[in-house]
Amino acid sequence: MGWWWKNSDGPSENDAVSKLDPALRQFLDKEAPVKYTPSSPPDSYSPQSPLAQTPQPIQVVHKPPSEDDSNPKVPSESLFPDGRYAHLWKTYEPQSVIESRGKSDQERLSDIVGVYNDRKASVGRIALENCALEQLAVSECFTYGSWASRATLCRTENRAFDRCYDMQKKFLKALGYLNIVDRSVEEEEKIQIHADKLYRRMIEQEEIMQKAKKEGRPIPEFPSVMSKENIFAAVNGRPLITDPEGPSTPSCEHTSTIWEGVAESTRKEYEKRLENLSPIERAVEERAIEGELAATRAYSKQIEAEFIKERIHRLQRKEEGRETIGDTIKGWWGW
Template identity: 75%
Template sequence: MGWWWKNSDELSKNDAVNKLDPALREFLDKEAPVKYTLSSPPDSHSPPSSHAPISQNIQVTQKPPSVDSVPKVPSESLFPDGRYAYIWKTYEPQSVIESRGKSDQEKLSDIVHAHNDRKASIGRIALENCALEQLAVTDCLTSGPWASRATLCRAENRTFNRCYELQKSFLKALGYLSMVDRSSEEEEKIQLHADKLYRRMIKQEEIIQEAKREGKPIPEFPSVLSKENIFATLNEKSPIAGPISSSIPASEEIPTVWKDVAEPIRKEYEKKLEKLSPIERAVEQKAIEGELAAMRTYSKQIEAAFAEERTHRLQRKEQGRETIGDTIKRWWGW
């Protein structure tokens, strides 16, 4: 290391290389051709160099990878950017692996349980949407006026029961009964939009009642479940953004839905619809159509499960592995 009070001659004398034997120094020069330069102190009066290192001046611009170039990974991966995609190539979801090892009876039982769970969950979802009406009944029974408590809060109970039934109808009309693989977010969107449509219907009824009291002409509104109202409801700002994948039967599918309904059952539906108001009639009709469409899909799944089970029984018979249950079913013509 150089010091400012020492000159270059003293540094060269004290340098370790100069003290080496000439023969050894010649050998080192042959083996290591890199020249050894004496270290000199930097000149404190010299201006700083205006040339910055190349590594600092060069800016490497990298284009972000396109969407097509990013490897696709399943939703179970913690790295959606495509890392470890080679590991996920042979991945199979747990549901696929479990269904592969299930028997025909277990698959059929899963379809029945899924349908029953879907029907039971509609009541729970309707209760969640009618939480305010249920709270009004509780408040009336605990701290309501004496006249209301004398009638066991009949008006509040009537409002709550009507909300519960109509919320179920809206959920059926929006296709909540359909056995489609939906995420929890999509089901929450259907629940949210069903409640919005119900509140819109209540507002329309209030406007009609007010027009009747004031003697004004009764305004006419389109059906609450018309395409215009549904799209307007979907476009409203909500905590859960994004469209819903509802399974409302299209207009061209409605005759097909009613085609398989027996005549006595159809007459019962018509009698039920005649007792309702025009607004409720439109909602209930859409709910019945949604329920029939869901039942049609359910029956198709049952038929497919029976056909698959029959194919497996025939294969076991050909292979000589027919069971007692297979023999009994064959005798009964299944």
């Protein structure tokens, strides 16, 4: 609180030097190398003072990333896909590459055969997973079913389960599950889900057709569940086509393209599988056969490529004087 007679131009109350003894202050003014000037109070600074100036925004200069620093590549095994520690992964080699480097030609051929057999076995395992409800119905029938059902060994439930298992395998083959390619777990799960969607749609169409037949109405004709439109809808999570737009039997042009490059004996074997099938089942069976043939062709190409590599290695060993007994015997047979 100030006094009304106080001179505002005088020294400030916060100035400690003004309160000194006059003799002492005179001594300080004489001996100090720099002349003392009382500072103004904080609230009376001039607009030219540094505190009164408006702070200028800080300009951040972005350095364009160089080709070496932008998006460094790291393998999928890294926990940091943004490229951190990329210098540590420059000399990295997957375990599979290191193991295959020390394998012989026969071991590599055996690996291809083993992968193909495992893929065929996995089709049945995935089909069992998709038919879990039908399998549960069989189990409940034997446990809690009526006397008549258990006396017939739950024939109705067993037939539904057997048909589900058989058709699910065909849908998986038709969607390319047999192909020996490097797929992630998520991609294989998508194929499994799509196969089940198509099978359930086929069951719905058959129920609609049977109901119309019992009621004496014209039997509707649905497009094939294996048509390109329905497969595209299943893969992209869209509802399948349900409006009757035409027969479900595939065109003759598509049927003829299945057998291109197939031996006559193999063709007759496949044609037996198409006999006595309904139009819907026939369309699924043809697509399944097409998937099997595509997987077999890809498998044959890999085997052929390995045979070529094996022959090149055998000739190199012969030129270097390291020919083995097996190489000699294969040469006698003209391999």
